Amino acid sequence: xxxxxxxxxxxxxxxxxxxxxxxxxxxxxxxxxxxxxxxxxxxxxxxxxxxxxxxxxxxxxxxxxxxxxxxxxxxxxxxxxxxxxxxxxxxxxxxxxxxxxxxxxxxxxxxxxx
Amino acid sequence: xxxxxxxxxxxxxxxxxxxxxxxxxxxxxxxxxxxxxxxxxxxxxxxxxxxxxxxxxxxxxxxxxxxxxxxxxxxxxxxxxxxxxxxxxxxxxxxxxxxxxxxxxxxxxxxxxx
Numbered sequence: 001x002x003x004x005x006x007x008x009x010x011x012x013x014x015x016x017x018x019x020x021x022x023x024x025x026x027x028x029x030x031x032x033x034x035x036x037x038x039x040x041x042x043x044x045x046x047x048x049x050x051x052x053x054x055x056x057x058x059x060x061x062x063x064x065x066x067x068x069x070x071x072x073x074x075x076x077x078x079x080x081x082x083x084x085x086x087x088x089x090x091x092x093x094x095x096x097x098x099x100x101x102x103x104x105x106x107x108x109x110x111x112x113x114x
Numbered sequence: 115x116x117x118x119x120x121x122x123x124x125x126x127x128x129x130x131x132x133x134x135x136x137x138x139x140x141x142x143x144x145x146x147x148x149x150x151x152x153x154x155x156x157x158x159x160x161x162x163x164x165x166x167x168x169x170x171x172x173x174x175x176x177x178x179x180x181x182x183x184x185x186x187x188x189x190x191x192x193x194x195x196x197x198x199x200x201x202x203x204x205x206x207x208x209x210x211x212x213x214x215x216x217x218x219x220x221x222x223x224x225x226x227x228x
Contacts, residue, residue, distance in 0.1 A: 009154070034216045036216075036217075036219075041222075042221060042222075043118075043204060043219035043220055043221045043222055044157075044204070044206075044217070044219040045219070046216045046217070046218075049216050090156065090157070092216075100145075100208060101147075101159070101162060101172075102216070102217060104149075104156045104157040105156055106154060106155060106156035107156050
């Protein structure tokens with residue numbers, strides 16, 4: 001069974017600094033990978049997804065992620081963080097072809113300092 | 115553009131009481147899911163419905179039942195609530211095909227069992 005590891009529980013970044021959130025997955029075949037963001041008291045919103053093709057994918061709100069098969073990683077990046085990016089971020093991997101059931105990591109909480 | 119609608123948003127139950135969480139989607143998605151979110155544990159799948167007329171257990175089904183009422187609606191029932199079921203519950207929906215666009219989440223139900 002596949003799994004997702006987000007090794008950082010909390011990360012604090014200064015406003016305007018760059019951001020990288022780590023995600024490692026375990027899956028035998030080519031995975032379907034996702035990043036979601038959850039603002040306080042809200043549901044999860046899809047930031048970006050990777051299925052195949054170009055390993056660098058662009059998402060909403062200026063986020064991007066790079067799929068690295070050799071490292072089993074799908075790290076999320078943003079060049080310049082804004083205070084409104086403070087939220088919890090979840091990486092997820094799709095399980096199987098056809099019907100898709102997602103397995104989520106435990107999340108990374110991003111704090112943005114002035 | 116309602117997306118996924120969950121009711122109620124908040125609920126307090128006494129131990130042993132029962133209740134049903136309602137979920138409806140208007141995106142004509144085939145698949146629907148119920149997750150619970152607990153601090154430090156990410157999202158854990160309770161039950162899912164790959165298509166209308168089918169339901170299956172997820173990772174943590176004990177103490178819950180579900181009904182896929184029609185293509186739009188997927189309800190979660192707690193027959194005899196326990197304090198361990200205090201959590202935030204999320205409903206989600208998706209297309210059920212390879213390369214699907216990930217999940218669309220509702221805004222959650224915060225349940226407290228005292």
